[in-house]
Amino acid sequence: MDNKKKKRKKIIEVAIKLFVERGFHGTPTSLIAKESGIATGTLFNYFKTKDILINEIFIEIKLEQKEIILKDLEAAKTSKMKLKKIWNNLIVWEIENPEERKFINYFSNSNFISEETKAEMQKKYKFLLDIFREIINKKEMKNIDELMLILNFMGACIFTGKYFHITKEPFDEKKSNEPFERFCKSIELSDED
Amino acid sequence: MDNKKKKRKKIIEVAIKLFVERGFHGTPTSLIAKESGIATGTLFNYFKTKDILINEIFIEIKLEQKEIILKDLEAAKTSKMKLKKIWNNLIVWEIENPEERKFINYFSNSNFISEETKAEMQKKYKFLLDIFREIINKKEMKNIDELMLILNFMGACIFTGKYFHITKEPFDEKKSNEPFERFCKSIELSDED
Amino acid sequence: MDNKKKKRKKIIEVAIKLFVERGFHGTPTSLIAKESGIATGTLFNYFKTKDILINEIFIEIKLEQKEIILKDLEAAKTSKMKLKKIWNNLIVWEIENPEERKFINYFSNSNFISEETKAEMQKKYKFLLDIFREIINKKEMKNIDELMLILNFMGACIFTGKYFHITKEPFDEKKSNEPFERFCKSIELSDED
Amino acid sequence: MDNKKKKRKKIIEVAIKLFVERGFHGTPTSLIAKESGIATGTLFNYFKTKDILINEIFIEIKLEQKEIILKDLEAAKTSKMKLKKIWNNLIVWEIENPEERKFINYFSNSNFISEETKAEMQKKYKFLLDIFREIINKKEMKNIDELMLILNFMGACIFTGKYFHITKEPFDEKKSNEPFERFCKSIELSDED
DNA sequence: TATGAATGAGACTTCATTCAT
DNA sequence: GATGAATGAAGTCTCATTCAT
Numbered sequence: 103m104d105n106k107k108k109k110r111k112k113i114i115e116v117a118i119k120l121f122v123e124r125g126f127h128g129t130p131t132s133l134i135a136k137e138s139g140i141a142t143g144t145l146f147n148y149f150k151t152k153d154i155l156i157n158e159i160f161i162e163i164k165l166e167q168k169e170i171i172l173k174d175l176e177a178a179k180t181s182k183m184k185l186k187k188i189w190n191n192l193i194v195w196e197i198e199n200p201e202e203r204k205f206i207n208y209f210s211n212s213n214f215i216s217e218e219t220k221a222e223m224q225k226k227y228k229f230l231l232d233i234f235r236e237i238i239n240k241k242e243m244k245n246i247d248e249l250m251l252i253l254n255f256m257g258a259c260i261f262t263g264k265y266f267h268i269t270k271e272p273f274d275e276k277k278s279n280e281p282f283e284r285f286c287k288s289i290e291l292s293d294e295d
Numbered sequence: 296m297d298n299k300k301k302k303r304k305k306i307i308e309v310a311i312k313l314f315v316e317r318g319f320h321g322t323p324t325s326l327i328a329k330e331s332g333i334a335t336g337t338l339f340n341y342f343k344t345k346d347i348l349i350n351e352i353f354i355e356i357k358l359e360q361k362e363i364i365l366k367d368l369e370a371a372k373t374s375k376m377k378l379k380k381i382w383n384n385l386i387v388w389e390i391e392n393p394e395e396r397k398f399i400n401y402f403s404n405s406n407f408i409s410e411e412t413k414a415e416m417q418k419k420y421k422f423l424l425d426i427f428r429e430i431i432n433k434k435e436m437k438n439i440d441e442l443m444l445i446l447n448f449m450g451a452c453i454f455t456g457k458y459f460h461i462t463k464e465p466f467d468e469k470k471s472n473e474p475f476e477r478f479c480k481s482i483e484l485s486d487e488d
Numbered sequence: 489m490d491n492k493k494k495k496r497k498k499i500i501e502v503a504i505k506l507f508v509e510r511g512f513h514g515t516p517t518s519l520i521a522k523e524s525g526i527a528t529g530t531l532f533n534y535f536k537t538k539d540i541l542i543n544e545i546f547i548e549i550k551l552e553q554k555e556i557i558l559k560d561l562e563a564a565k566t567s568k569m570k571l572k573k574i575w576n577n578l579i580v581w582e583i584e585n586p587e588e589r590k591f592i593n594y595f596s597n598s599n600f601i602s603e604e605t606k607a608e609m610q611k612k613y614k615f616l617l618d619i620f621r622e623i624i625n626k627k628e629m630k631n632i633d634e635l636m637l638i639l640n641f642m643g644a645c646i647f648t649g650k651y652f653h654i655t656k657e658p659f660d661e662k663k664s665n666e667p668f669e670r671f672c673k674s675i676e677l678s679d680e681d
Numbered sequence: 682m683d684n685k686k687k688k689r690k691k692i693i694e695v696a697i698k699l700f701v702e703r704g705f706h707g708t709p710t711s712l713i714a715k716e717s718g719i720a721t722g723t724l725f726n727y728f729k730t731k732d733i734l735i736n737e738i739f740i741e742i743k744l745e746q747k748e749i750i751l752k753d754l755e756a757a758k759t760s761k762m763k764l765k766k767i768w769n770n771l772i773v774w775e776i777e778n779p780e781e782r783k784f785i786n787y788f789s790n791s792n793f794i795s796e797e798t799k800a801e802m803q804k805k806y807k808f809l810l811d812i813f814r815e816i817i818n819k820k821e822m823k824n825i826d827e828l829m830l831i832l833n834f835m836g837a838c839i840f841t842g843k844y845f846h847i848t849k850e851p852f853d854e855k856k857s858n859e860p861f862e863r864f865c866k867s868i869e870l871s872d873e874d
Numbered sequence: 875t876a877t878g879a880a881t882g883a884g885a886c887t888t889c890a891t892t893c894a895t
Numbered sequence: 896g897a898t899g900a901a902t903g904a905a906g907t908c909t910c911a912t913t914c915a916t
Binding site: 127130131132142143145146150151152 | 910
């Protein structure tokens with residue numbers, strides 16, 4: 103990685119930490135620059151405005167998160183295995199990227215992220231919707247609301263991630279599996295397709 | 296309600312809307328004053344500083360929310376009925392108080408709310424923990440993690456609230472009941488105690 | 489004049505001097521504030537932005553100038569007397585308002601003055617065009633170009649004003665009259681209509 | 682012209698256009714460099730500072746203008762022919778160099794041009810004064826003010842140039858001659874010396 | 875000689891808070 | 896108690912100039 107890329111990465115890393123700690127308007131660009139080890143003016147060579155900075159951070163995090171969520175997914179054969187993979191991948195991402203997790207939590211719905219950026223990311227995450235639709239179709243869950251199902255899954259998953267965050271325990275496959283199994287049981291999803 | 300109380304209420308109402316829309320630092324006190332129909336200086340007769348304002352708002356919302364959550368709870372006899380009451384009360388509050396819901400979501404973990412305020416509110420919400428402990432003890436769920444259970448419940452409940460928020464549907468007891476029943480099934484909580 | 493009006497006048501007076509001396513971008517708003525005896529922020533209570541400030545100054549000067557140009561004009565009976573009145577009025581204004589004269593000279597065609605402001609002022613100065621048209625019609629100067637005539641007049645008048653500026657002499661009716669008479673002679677405008 | 686000279690010429694050409702459009706402080710050196718097709722740093726190999734750049738531009742324009750004003754002047758025999766030559770030369774220069782005309786108009790009296798540069802150029806333009814003095818002496822116009830005469834001439838000439846600028850007409854010897862003849866008539870300058 | 879990233883002083887503007895009325 | 900003009904610290908961003916490559 104060349105020098106410029108390294109600096110850019112440093113700025114983003116610092117900005118995430120500060121935005122999460124102090125909020126968008128609570129974080130002066132001068133502080134981001136200082137903690138990144140660059141001059142105030144230099145920051146704007148990398149990101150034209152503070153708004154662009156937070157939007158680019160949002161995009162980078164969401165795309166990295168997507169990478170992780172999709173990891174080894176193709177190896178999963180059954181619907182349940184697919185969901186399990188996603189479940190674990192997401193929780194692992196949340197544990198390993200606590201600052202990024204908070205950033206997404208705080209800013210996803212904020213006005214600091216432009217509608218354009220939000221729309222762009224929604225497109226990139228359509229794959230999740232597709233996976234759920236596939237499962238619903240295969241299982242012939244005709245009377246379950248698609249959106250409600252996804253929200254139940256995400257809620258269960260994210261709050262399980264929160265568990266690890268609160269307890270500061272490292273990821274534990276067995277522990278993570280309990281609420282997942284409860285979720286599957288609740289929608290009567292068995293090991294076989 | 297006297298004139299002073301009315302003005303105070305108006306300020307809080309306006310401030311909630313603006314803080315949610317534009318963030319804490321993104322909302323000038325002058326704008327809050329203007330939209331509340333008072334002079335800039337007058338605001339500070341009601342709230343000594345902007346920080347005090349946001350903290351008092353947080354406290355008022357949390358206490359109101361608590362009132363709603365506890366509504367008719369004593370009438371619930373079985374554990375499941377108790378959970379169902381809480382579940383519905385919370386979702387109804389979220390639907391009927393969308394601005395307040397967002398406010399809590401955005402600022403609960405922020406640094407704009409002081410540690411003192413947070414601790415004070417945590418005390419006021421100990422009642423929720425007590426209810427879960429009671430259920431766990433009664434059911435002799437010895438191998439279930441208390442925290443994980445609460446998080447599972449809250450996650451399921453809040454994401455169900457999110458469903459009504461996204462779809463803009465009015466509260467629908469039947470629709471809300473589905474994920475609740477799934478949750479109970481997952482922890483093998485039956486109608487009888 | 490109340491306190492606010494006085495302060496506003498002071499700011500405009502200071503700003504004219506500084507803009508003329510140092511140019512628009514060469515004059516920090518902080519300096520205007522300082523020399524006006526107010527705090528940096530106070531300036532913006534009177535003029536929302538620096539751009540608005542320079543546009544309002546332009547408008548005020550042009551309207552004041554118009555007042556002076558029109559002074560006692562209705563008393564002039566013949567065409568020549570009318571022109572003489574305008575000639576003298578304009579030169580007197582230029583001598584008595586050296587800063588304003590420079591301001592108009594520097595900024596009339598600049599991009600700091602918005603197209604809107606320019607159009608607005610052009611409308612207010614249509615009266616000059618009307619006066620010249622009247623003279624041309626009355627004299628039946630059919631072969632003289634209207635625009636060329638006006639420019640000749642204005643050129644002669646303004647450069648006569650420049651004479652007083654360079655020599656620092658006070659206004660001298662006799663001296664001012666020489667080039668005026670030369671101008672009239674050149675277009676064969678006699679004392680009678 | 683070698684490569685270096687060509688680049689220098691390009692920079693000056695671009696800078697004139699930009700300074701006229703946006704003012705001195707409104708024109709970043711980075712923009713001049715960009716529009717000149719060179720890197721930001723390279724500009725400073727040609728002109729040590731921005732101040733030096735605008736001063737050198739001023740000098741180059743004034744010297745070029747002088748060249749044009751003096752063109753074929755020695756062929757003019759009578760005083761009137763001399764003035765006519767200067768009149769036409771100046772107007773032609775103004776029409777053919779609109780950007781340069783504006784540059785001179787905007788910056789001649791500005792503080793961006795150093796006193797040193799101004800003095801230097803005044804020396805180079807002493808020839809104009811000499812020509813007028815010669816005419817005044819020859820004609821024995823004892824009761825006409827020298828400065829007033831020059832200003833009358835320049836005013837008439839420049840405002841005639843303005844006519845062509847406003848109407849966007851190409852230079853027209855006959856049209857240009859009218860105000861010139863009016864000027865001569867006004868000072869009783871005949872065709873013979 | 876040419877490049878363009880880095881610098882940091884300084885620009886315009888905002889805003890929480892005060893205080894005379 | 897209510898007002899709103901005044902304050903000035905602090906924010907975002909620009910830009911002339913330097914210098915390592």
